[in-house]
Amino acid sequence: MEGEVSDLVTFGDIPAAIDGTFYRVMCDPFVPPDPNNVPLDGDGNVSAFRILNGHVDMKIKYIETERYKLERSANKALFGLYRNPFTHHPCVRSAVDSTANTNLVYWANRLLALKESALPYEIDPDTLETLRYDPFGSQIKAKTFTAHPKIDPYTSELVVFGYEAKGLATKDIVIYSLDKDGKKHDEQWIESPWCAFIHDCVITPNWIVLVLWPFEAKLERLKAGKHHWAWNYDLPATFIAVPRRKSTQLPAGWKQGEYRVYSWKNCMTIHTGGAWEGKDGMVYFESSRVHDNAFPFFPPEDGKMPAPDAKADFVRWEIDLNQPSGSTVSDPQVILDVPSEFPRIDERFMTGDHEFVLLNVFIPDRSDGGKNIFHGLNGLAMHSHKSNQTRWFYAGDDSLVQEPIFIPRTSSAPEGDGWVICMVEQRAANGCHLVIIDTKEFEKPIAIVQLPLHVKAQVHGNWVDASLLSRKASLVRTITKPVISNQGALMPLV
Ligand SMILES: [Fe+2]
Structure with a gap:
């Protein structure tokens, strides 16, 4: 699926202060993959949600990696197993073997689509078009x-x-x-x-x-x-x-x-x-x-399966x-x-003391999502290291929740003060919606944005504030005069 939809139906109110784009990438094989391949290796497909003046526009587009273009042209899988060139068709063995399907990071005025088996692809933050492979060039x-x-x-x-x-x-x-x-x-x-x-x-x-x-x-x-x-x-x-x-002050006994x-x-x-x-000389860190x-x-190699x-x-x-x-x-x-994944912090405080961590979790006293990490995670947690209190967000029956992304209320807001955005998938209903939660009342969303279609699960995503983009990414809203939206209100000018 590629396409764009303007002004998604939204329940609740999205604060006007939220101005930026939520970029997420999905693992979405364009052609049927090698039947023995693993689920990590589908083509990267970006979904971007531009939030402006309480409205959300959406765009979905594949990252046009070398691999995607070769397989799309052939209309069949040419790459075999994940990171095994000996299983690829001989005509593609020298091609860049990256699906760019794992993360999207905005840095140095570039939106990078990342896969750890290769170098970044750069994509346009507005059109989502693939611009080039290896944007940092021969430095490395x-x-x-x-x-x-x-x-x-x-x-x-x-x-x-x-x-x-x-x-x-x-x-x-x-x-x-x-x-x-x-x-x-x-x-x-x-x-x-x-x-x-x-x-x-x-x-x-x-x-x-x-x-x-x-x-x-x-x-x-x-x-x-x-x-x-x-x-x-x-x-x-x-x-x-x-x-x-080299200038790092080393603990006693360490050599340069x-x-x-x-x-x-x-x-x-x-x-x-x-x-x-x-x-x-102590370093502390947290992980799932x-x-x-x-x-x-x-x-x-002996084929032993993990404990269910x-x-x-x-x-x-x-x-x-x-x-x-x-x-x-x-x-x-x-x-x-509890089973926990995708921990995220208020990244304005990365490397330093911080109070909060956001997590995608399985809330055990709820009935949905299965009983362990192999069956999906049904909620979010926001944990304070200071008070040792955990607040929970349960998304409802038959709902699987994806990675939580933090949006600060302002650039100088206190740590953890802002909103959390995440995708919720309802498998039985075959639907997805974006949920926006104010961290002041973590248990209940302030807005639910309904997607017009089911989208695949996110691998990772990130929020990019509009002020960081070198030109304001407008996605589909490129109108130059006010028009009447499908909700009967004047759409804002960009
Ligand atoms: Fe990851």
Whole structure:
């Protein structure tokens, strides 16, 4: 589906102060995929919701990656398994193998469509047209760029890493930052203890901690036409702590250029929340945790499936940088003892002390959504570290809730003061709607925006305030004079 719809039907009132665009990306294969492929590998399809003067316009468009164009032209799948070129049609093996389907991040006046297996695609924030591959050019030799770069709001840097950065199944990791003009700084290369799945990271003012999942890639297995990743129950969840800069003040005993590897037990720390530095070489960060393999489509080589009732929660890790590389970290503190995913914070406070975390959760005393992470999440939580209070939003029967995105009330509003926007899917009704919640009354939405069609689940999304866009993204509302809308009111001029 591609298209645009103006002035979506809205129940409730959207505050006029909300002025910007919610960009989200879905995994949406344009042609029927290889039947053995995994659900992570569909083409990236962007949905953008421009909110202005209480009205919402919507646009949906595929990211025209090289892969999408080749397969659309052939009208069939040419790429085989996820990140396995040995399973691709020989005529596409030199093409960029990216679906750009994981995240959309606005940085250096560019809207980046990201997939961790390759470099970014840049798309137009207004028309959603695909502009180019690798918008930061030859500054970086790496072949990959994480889908979860982190913005340091205090230094105006986008902190980036890439793994398998020198090619398929390599252990090379690149780390650098991009300033607000897109210029590269502080490039460094390190080596992973094994070729691990490194989906997310955290940053503090001085450190980046990479979060490794216990999957392993092996070239021999790829050549045999099998999956890129195999879970390994013998590998621990692992964290690599790296100073962000040469000027980082190192704890006693650290040498210049050193990085340290810490680990816990076998588990999957899927996504990270906030991180901060404590006294005397302590770094704290939070993540979701599944006590098993949350991606059963990448089983271990012996085919063992994860426990159907695998426990999941949201935890705080403590890394003591005074400990030598190879140390085991202590058991994390459980912050929320419910299945939790997609933690997000008020990102104006990224790297520093912060009070709130927003989470997509399964509320266990509600009947819908299933009983564990494999069956979907039915609500949101907003947790205060200060008061230890958790507020819940339950979306109603037969409703699955997607990643919560925070919108500050103003650029200088106190932390957590603003709105949360998220997509809610009602499977039985085959419908979707956007929900907007005021954090002052988290339990009840202030507006529900009805989509005219069912859209696929979001992988990730972000809010981009209108003031940040180099030209005001208007999406479909490009009218130049007032017209009567379908709700009988004058539509605002843009
Ligand atoms: Fe992610």
